[in-house]
Amino acid sequence: MNCDGLWSKKNLIGLGLGQFVSLLITSTGFSSSELSRRGINAPTSQSLLNYLLLAFFYGGFLVYRRKPLRMNWYYYLLLSFIDVEANYLVVKAYQYTSLTSVMLLDCWSIPSVIFLTWLFLKTKYRYRKFAGVAICVAGLVLVVFSDVHASDRGGGSNPLKGDMLVIAGSMLYAISNVSEEFLVKKGDRIELMAMLGLFGAVVSACQIGIFEGNELRSIHWTAGAVIPFVGFALAMFLFYSTVPIILKISGSTMLNLSLLTSDMWAVLIRIFAYHEKVDWMYFIAFGAVAVGLVVYSGGDKIEDENTNQLEEVDKARDEEAAVDSFVAGSAAGNTSLSTEDELHLPLNLVVKER
Incomplete structure (x- = not known):
């Protein structure tokens, strides 16, 4: 295996940024x-501060540039609604089902993203990509078995309802990621973040007024409540700011695969920060996900070079076939070329004949 394509600057940046956002998700x-x-149970309120930060920070750049929007505003409104509801559903699922079931969210998002990018963005995946995905998913399955083995799985008050929320949330995450990939590649990253922040704040504010008004009024705002609230918003702001870069470099599938390691980073924090014991399967799972990410991200440059070489070979064969046809025609006495014949010959042969 040629490592030049594997350790290219593009792949290294994609892997590094992927682990950065994975750590951000862990902190959230x-x-x-x-x-x-x-x-404190106010998931939409936590997201509101993040959307406000996005709107003010990137909106300032957008206003300063004074350029018209590259994409229609209603695309951003729809994306914001999907994004807000995805966050809400996933957090809500923890109230009804087990931690193990919610962890399957990442696993379900990956095939959803692959299908959506293939269907709408016409992304082509080679066998190496599917192998990387399979290895990552295998690592996640090990985490699930580890939870079962360690008796960490709780039934939840309504597992079926919670599982449905997880599935719905994962589908919305997949749609959101693929939509962002499309918008950031066709439009502008600053515009995407500014409009996502603006409309996300509007949707969140409306939802808070309907569902979380009483919860917010009952919160006793001490330093212990404010610090994690603000920390969550800052981590999400950095996460949202970095995601479009990853989408442009590596695509939404690579993003979702990278987020699988967030569970592994959480395990390491539990070990070193909280001095908790974890099952040995976690370490094998962490290694599997890491290998899967490397396999998925590697080989792009090699495959592109092979494709170019095949195209050059095909072109050379076409020229040889044209020469053979010309020679055969000359042997039969057709030494003059018609205009139609010239169109099928390489330019250098036409000039040489004349």
């Missing part, structure tokens, strides 16, 4: 856990 999970431990 711990922030949410801390808020939940304090009895």
